[in-house]
Amino acid sequence: MQSTTLLILGGGPGGYVAAIRAGQLGIPTVLVEGANVGGTCLNIGCIPSKALIHAAQEFHQLAQFAGGSPLGIHAPSATIDIARAVAWKDGIVGRLTGGVAALLKKNGVQLVKGWARVIDGKTVEVLPSVKQEGQPLRIACEHLLLATGSQPVELPFMPFGGSVLSSTEALSPAHLPKSLAVVGAGYIGLELGMAYRKLGVQVAIIEAQDRILPTYDADLSKPVLMALKKLGVTLHLSSRVLGMDQADRVLRVQDPEGKETALPVEQALIAVGRRPRTEGLESLMLDMDGPAVRIDEQCRTSMHNVWAIGDLTGEPMLAHRAMAQGEMVAEVISGKRRRYSPVAIAAVCFTDPEIVSAGLAPQDAVQAGLDCISAVFPFSANGRAMTLESTDGFVRVVARRDNHLIVGWQAVGRGVSELSAAFAQSLEMGARLEDVAGTIHAHPSLGEAVQEAALRALGQALHI
């Protein structure tokens, strides 16, 4: 039996960041990871999806130049070697996961490869196989940090396998299918669906609700809807998938009137959500919030010295939330006084156009009983957006009417993911409209739309 002060289960962005910080703080730390360090985020999530989206965008852009362009560019024909694109993506993943392994080592964290099964709050068995077979290694600890993440939700009548894909398989295509049905119009489905369409695949999206991106407000999702239509993606809203006949390559879909139609597709990507990964943790019998482990503002679970972070603890399932929680837990264990209470966590949807939302949207503010003003600045009035040929979209600010405290930012447009830093900083620092309006923003930049939205909320917009 080995023993340590801190034992972390799961080496995703939550677990590995907690381990690095704990190592920096001198806490003896063991990190157990069954697959690869970096977790979902670096291996099969955030990074590979953004790499594929970039490759698809570059190919699409070149293909568009085949018929000439207003910029005077003509590129007769574009082809893509998808195996090479996937290898390039894998190279980025390898560099990042290798970097994480090096950081763990540098900070004195012991990495144990294997699948953990919790015996009790202070003892864990690590087995070489995910099926929990083989010779176990026992590790005892003072603090146990659960960071086992999440996994894709499977449709019981359409299990993953063959031509039914999860996002993991869709991120490493051996070949590009002629047609792909994407089940679920949340951010993962739309990001990958758009990328596949840009790679030349016929894409149909099936969504049970009556609009795409149901968790974002309609003003933000509208430009994405228009972009999907322009790309030629077929949308089946208020529709349900009934099953797939893999031999005949037919997806059965029920339309809003209840009529069943057969959609010919080569592959189906199921992107209907993710659920916390609790296998191996059952013996702890922790208090739960639905499928997620319940935590308090210091990420403590219902058991003394057992902590939980990241996707395992439910929404928002975002890498930067997991990292922030992991860093904080390490500091609390080291004796620092910390709690996890962000004003806002920015969420980005890497569609084309991109969406970013931080804090309250106007309707959230109404629901919260706040009297707010909101103002929009369109990219059609922003010089930088024109030079990037992307004038669709806008920046919106929401602020309290009485003291002008900014409570929310939203934006939609090409490249707006980079505005998320400015949004999150202004919210965390308690900025007022006057602070942002009075900050000199570089010209020409998309950031000027941020300043102009604040100016407009004050009735002082200059460029509209």
Ligand SMILES: Cc1cc2nc3c(=O)[nH]c(=O)nc-3n(C[C@H](O)[C@H](O)[C@H](O)COP(=O)(O)OP(=O)(O)OC[C@H]3O[C@@H](n4cnc5c(N)ncnc54)[C@H](O)[C@@H]3O)c2cc1C
């Ligand atoms: C396609 C896709 C795109 C995404 N894009 C974004 C994005 O752009 N931005 C963003 O913020 N988020 C994105 N996410 C979500 C993001 O990946 C997760 O929120 C994040 O990875 C959660 O981190 P985590 O540390 O909680 O868990 P994970 O990253 O899931 O890591 C958990 C780790 O624990 C390991 N593990 C599980 N059980 C055991 C066990 N019993 N023993 C040992 N090891 C175990 C797993 O192998 C895994 O490596 C995306 C997800 C997907 C699928």
